[in-house]
Amino acid sequence: MLSEIVARVVASEPRLGSTRLVAVDGPGGAGKSTLAAQLARECDAPVVPTDSFASWDNTLNWWPRLESQVLEPLGRDAPGRYQRYDWDRRALAEWHEITPGGVVVLEGVSAARAAVRPRLSLSIWIDTSRSLRLSRGLERDGSAALPLWEQWMSDEDNHFAADGTRAHADVIVNGTASL
Structure with missing residues (x-):
């Protein structure tokens, strides 16, 4: 599957x-x-994680910062430059520069939202059961994060339903299968 996507x-x-x-x-x-x-x-490409923009307190409304710091400059063939959000410190951290040209992978919840679709060369959606996703999240973040995960999942359910993200994906991948 990975070779087909590449x-x-x-x-x-x-x-x-x-x-x-x-x-x-x-x-x-x-x-x-x-x-x-x-x-x-x-693809010898950098990854721009949406987690560098989102936070527990701002699950989906961080997009303007990604637009102004990364997407708009790349669209002009200028370097993108963004400051990563540090989830542990709950503050902005170091800066990252993204060179235009080649491939850039934008990864994370809402990475293929309607606002960016016309500029995507490829959109990939990963399907994984809710129970496995929650299990993975709590394994990473600890069981005390359960209320945050429940709110996060509710927010993303609402976003994906309104945005129709999965229906617009070019490729759908099973998140439980190995690539």
Whole structure:
């Protein structure tokens, strides 16, 4: 499956300036980071995680910062530059620069939202059961994070229902299968 996705990325046209922007989307705990890392390695591409913009307090309304710091500059073939959000410190941390051209993998919840679809060269959705996603999330974040995860899952359910993200995906991947 990974080789098929890579072939589609390579065959795609740049739609964000000279950059092929590939979104790896799906709900929290679906396996997006794993697939994005594999894809980035195969395509020699940086990963821009939406978790560098989102927070427990701002699950989905962080998009303007991604637009102004990364997408707009790349669309002009200028470097993108963003400050990563540190979830543990609950504050902005170090800066990252993204060079235009080639492939950039945008990974995370709502990475393929309607606002970016016209600029995506490929959109990937990862399907994974709710119970497995919650289990993965609590394994990573600890059982005390259960109320946060429940709110997060509710927020993303509402977003995905309104946005129709899965229905617009170019590729749907089973998040329980190995690539």
